[in-house]
Amino acid sequence: MSAAERPATSAGGSLSARLRESVLPLWQRQLQHPFVVALGDGSLPRANFEFYIRQDALFLDVLAKCFAYAATRSEDHAEIEQFGRLLLNTLVVEQDLHRRYGERFGLTPEQMAATPMAPTNYAYTRHLLTIATTGSLPEIITSMLPCAWIYAEVGTHLTGNRPPAPGHPYADWLRTYADPEFDAVGRWLRERLDLHAERLSAAAIARLYEIFRISTCYEWLFWEMAWRQEQWLA
Ligand SMILES: Cc1ncc(CO)c(N)n1
Numbered sequence: 001m002s003a004a005e006r007p008a009t010s011a012g013g014s015l016s017a018r019l020r021e022s023v024l025p026l027w028q029r030q031l032q033h034p035f036v037v038a039l040g041d042g043s044l045p046r047a048n049f050e051f052y053i054r055q056d057a058l059f060l061d062v063l064a065k066c067f068a069y070a071a072t073r074s075e076d077h078a079e080i081e082q083f084g085r086l087l088l089n090t091l092v093v094e095q096d097l098h099r100r101y102g103e104r105f106g107l108t109p110e111q112m113a114a115t116p117m118a119p120t121n122y123a124y125t126r127h128l129l130t131i132a133t134t135g136s137l138p139e140i141i142t143s144m145l146p147c148a149w150i151y152a153e154v155g156t157h158l159t160g161n162r163p164p165a166p167g168h169p170y171a172d173w174l175r176t177y178a179d180p181e182f183d184a185v186g187r188w189l190r191e192r193l194d195l196h197a198e199r200l201s202a203a204a205i206a207r208l209y210e211i212f213r214i215s216t217c218y219e220w221l222f223w224e225m226a227w228r229q230e231q232w233l234a
Pocket of ligand 1: 056059060094146147148151219222
């Protein structure tokens with residue numbers, strides 16, 4: 001069955017569950033990426049982690065803006081408030097994590113901010129920004145959903161719900177994403193999406209499948225970018 005033929009609602013569970021199922025092999029590949037495996041067991045070379053942190057700090061500023069765009073598309077007071085909270089949490093919780101790692105690596109906030117965006121990061125953030133500025137609210141939520149959902153799954157997968165070993169170099173990162181509070185972000189986005197999608201046409205739902213798959217691909221490519229320390233052509 002092509003995405004266009006998929007019914008908007010079916011016996012196959014919620015839309016968000018079906019979106020995840022539609023990309024399952026890609027989804028599970030995230031957990032096997034060498035960057036993710038090495039991040040989990042602590043063997044990831046510091047140069048790769050530093051590259052990742054510098055890129056992710058730039059990524060999170062864009063993600064925070066996308067929550068602001070989402071807020072402008074909502075007419076529901078509680079929903080607007082929650083998008084505002086997610087914007088702030090992205091900056092306060094996650095960016096703070098990056099700042100702490102940056103300090104540990106001897107980087108100033110100015111050096112972090114002056115890092116040029118690598119090609120994949122640039123492409124992923126342009127994808128998110130295009131949808132944030134021209135898409136519908138369900139499209140915006142769908143584009144951001146793999147970010148929150150995959151990181152929560154990676155966090156719990158890598159820690160196995162146990163605290164990281166003492167002295168693990170990436171313990172703070174693992175704790176942040178294994179935290180049930182982080183999982184709650186994805187859960188809330190899924191609830192909102194499933195609710196908004198009830199009123200969408202089959203064609204609009206098909207577009208959500210496409211957006212979800214593209215963001216999921218970019219999540220994998222982001223690990224790959226940091227593993228290869230991807231550069232622009234000279
Ligand atoms: C690339 C990327 N995706 C998702 C998250 C989780 O917010 C993150 N920090 N970075």
